[in-house]
Amino acid sequence: MVDNILRALGDPALLAVVSLTFRVTGFALLIATALGVPIGALVGLTRFPGRRLITLVLYTGMGLPPVVVGLVVYVLLSRSGPFGSLGWLFTPSAMVAAQTIIAFPLVAALTMSAVDGVDPDLRLQVRALGATRWQTGWTVLREARIGVTAAIVAAFGGIISEVGAVMLVGGNIEGQTRVLTTAIVLSTRQGEFALAMALGLVLLLLALGANAVLLQLQGRSR
Amino acid sequence: MSADRMAAFDLTDVRHRYGARTVLDIAHLRIARGETLGIIGPSGAGKSTMLRLLQGLERPSEGLVQQNGFPLSIPVPLALMRRVTTVFQRPLMLDRSVRDNVAFGLRLRGRRDAEAVEALLDRLGLSHLINAPARHLSGGEIQRVALARAMALDPEVLLLDEPAANLDPANVARVESLIRGAQARGTTIVLVTHNTHEARRLAHKTLLLMEGTVVEVNATATLFESPSDPRTRAFLAGELVY
Numbered sequence: 001m002v003d004n005i006l007r008a009l010g011d012p013a014l015l016a017v018v019s020l021t022f023r024v025t026g027f028a029l030l031i032a033t034a035l036g037v038p039i040g041a042l043v044g045l046t047r048f049p050g051r052r053l054i055t056l057v058l059y060t061g062m063g064l065p066p067v068v069v070g071l072v073v074y075v076l077l078s079r080s081g082p083f084g085s086l087g088w089l090f091t092p093s094a095m096v097a098a099q100t101i102i103a104f105p106l107v108a109a110l111t112m113s114a115v116d117g118v119d120p121d122l123r124l125q126v127r128a129l130g131a132t133r134w135q136t137g138w139t140v141l142r143e144a145r146i147g148v149t150a151a152i153v154a155a156f157g158g159i160i161s162e163v164g165a166v167m168l169v170g171g172n173i174e175g176q177t178r179v180l181t182t183a184i185v186l187s188t189r190q191g192e193f194a195l196a197m198a199l200g201l202v203l204l205l206l207a208l209g210a211n212a213v214l215l216q217l218q219g220r221s222r
Numbered sequence: 223m224s225a226d227r228m229a230a231f232d233l234t235d236v237r238h239r240y241g242a243r244t245v246l247d248i249a250h251l252r253i254a255r256g257e258t259l260g261i262i263g264p265s266g267a268g269k270s271t272m273l274r275l276l277q278g279l280e281r282p283s284e285g286l287v288q289q290n291g292f293p294l295s296i297p298v299p300l301a302l303m304r305r306v307t308t309v310f311q312r313p314l315m316l317d318r319s320v321r322d323n324v325a326f327g328l329r330l331r332g333r334r335d336a337e338a339v340e341a342l343l344d345r346l347g348l349s350h351l352i353n354a355p356a357r358h359l360s361g362g363e364i365q366r367v368a369l370a371r372a373m374a375l376d377p378e379v380l381l382l383d384e385p386a387a388n389l390d391p392a393n394v395a396r397v398e399s400l401i402r403g404a405q406a407r408g409t410t411i412v413l414v415t416h417n418t419h420e421a422r423r424l425a426h427k428t429l430l431l432m433e434g435t436v437v438e439v440n441a442t443a444t445l446f447e448s449p450s451d452p453r454t455r456a457f458l459a460g461e462l463v464y
Contacts, residue, residue: 122314128277129327129371130304133297143317 004194005201013174018202021179024092025160028099032107033152040111040151041141045123058112061105066098067164073098074168090171095179098165103155110154114147115140153214160207180206228291230255230379230410231276236285238271238434245271246282246434255378258401258411260425260442262418264457268434269414270311273381276412277308289379304331307375311383311414313368315356320348320367323356327375335374342370346396362389366397373400379410386420398424418458422446430454 008014043054075081077089077097088094118140126139141148163181170177172186180203187196231253238246246268253259253276261269274280275287278298287294289302307327316323324339343349346366351359356367369385385401386394401424404411415421421428422442429439430453438451449455 119314121310121312122316124274124279125308125310125314126316126326127279127303128306128308128310129330130300130307130375131330132300135330139316 001194001197005198008195008198009202011195014198014202016175017178017180017183017199018206020092020177021160021181021203021206024095024166024179025099025156027096028103028159029152029156031096031100032103032155036104036107036151036155037111037141037148040108041115041137041144043108044112044115045137045140055109055112058105058109062109064102064105065164066102066162067168069101070098070165070168073101073165077169089169090173090177092170092177094169095166095177098169099159099162102162102165103159106155106158107151110151111144111148114144114151117147118143149214149217153211156210156214157207160210161203228255229253229288230257230290232286232288232291233275234286234288236275236282236287238268238275238280239283244434246275248272248285248434248436251429251436251439253410253412255410256408257427258405258413258425259439260421260428261412261414261431262416262421262428262457263431263437265416266433267431269431270383271434272431273308273383273412273414276379276381277306278303279308304375305377306379306381307372307377308381309368309372309383309385311387313364315359315364315367317355317357319353320356320359321352323367324370324374327371331375338374339370342373342400343367345400346370347393362393365389366393369397369400373404376404376407377409379412380404381412381414383414384416385413387416394420418446430457432457 043051043058073094074089076083077086077094078084088097122143123136123140126136131139161181163185166177166179167182167185170179170182172178172182180199184196184199184203187193187199229252231251233248233251235250236246236248237244261272263269275282276289278289278294278296281294281296289306292302294302316326320343321339324342325334325336328335340349340352343352346369348363348366348370351363356364359367365385365388372380382401386397389397398420401411413421413425425442427439428442428445430437430445432453437457438445438449438454440450445454446458449458
């Protein structure tokens with residue numbers, strides 16, 4: 001078994017799968033972070049009518065079942081759907097879209113609660129030192145950086161390991177839309193347990209490595 | 223009115239409420255430029271609230287607060303906000319080094335003045351902590367870093383909320399020496415204190431605030447030695463001696 005796992009790890013097809021996994025999850029995380037951190041910070045820092053509703057929507061979004069997101073994205077991107085003309089279905093773009101939708105509420109809601117957790121008196125004191133609104137917001141966001149990093153890490157963990165959405169909208173096409181999780185499902189079904197284990201091992205290592213990098217960044221910013 | 227004679231602050235018919243409770247009710251108060259006004263009074267008299275109104279962090283429920291002749295609307299224009307800075311009673315540190323905390327206000331203005339930061343920390347006996355994480359300091363150290371953070375800006379107006387509370391005598395002397403330096407540079411100072419001795423040492427004028435109203439405001443020596451209001455006499459007689 002160990003020999004078979006080692007042999008599977010040397011398979012060049014594995015590299016293609018790993019590379020696509022990183023590209024899809026990386027892009028989705030990038031977009032979700034670029035949107036989620038500012039939106040989460042804004043909701044956390046300001047008081048406006050409808051804020052509770054937005055909070056409720058974001059918290060609910062954190063628990064969205066990936067397979068349901070996949071289904072909705074599938075319907076939207078299918079030929080008769082409103083975005084069918086994009087021709088994204090069964091391409092990595094569709095997978096990025098689905099994973100972005102899964103990651104966004106995680107990033108936004110956890111950023112919001114991290115910003116919310118900063119002592120409101122600190123904000124007053126920062127303003128009294130002459131900060132503009134933007135400088136105040138940025139300073140508070142920096143104070144909440146540990147929570148914000150945790151939000152991004154949580155979102156990464158959530159999407160790199162999900163299988164339902166990428167399977168539905170990507171279709172698990174070899175060499176095109178096959179990522180680690182969908183490859184594991186397929187190998188297991190085909191009885192290729194050594195390959196499945198090898199893929200699982202790689203997935204774990206990738207998750208470990210990416211989290212270590214994020215934690216390192218968090219430590220350096222202190 | 224010439225610029226020199228213009229007041230740093232003018233409060234007119236200011237009333238401030240939190241819910242149904244009126245915490246401040248001041249018919250008129252003028253704080254002259256370059257003057258140090260001590261504000262004494264029991265806990266809950268509205269002293270800290272007054273500082274928040276002067277800084278422009280809150281707008282009074284009624285009435286007008288003017289700074290240098292400009293009404294403080296909310297949000298206060300940045301230029302007016304930056305003339306004034308407050309050292310809060312419970313100062314909070316940013317999750318950065320002592321140096322970065324003291325340089326923070328300068329950085330907000332796009333300025334860097336490493337020498338001024340170091341000189342201030344030296345005068346406050348904090349040089350050895352310059353690279354320490356500010357959140358890990360003791361209460362007394364944080365209080366001094368907060369003063370340095372405000373002083374680094376050399377503002378026109380300093381609002382100090384119990385700046386020397388909980389400090390040992392040597393550090394009280396350091397803090398008061400910095401405050402005297404600011405006085406010599408013509409800084410307008412509003413000093414909220416429980417410590418009547420501190421008010422006597424530093425304030426040109428002293429105001430006794432009770433239940434949100436001005437009981438008496440007078441030259442410091444007059445207020446302490448021959449108070450005109452019986453409530454001032456009672457307050458001073460019952461005042462804990464530090």
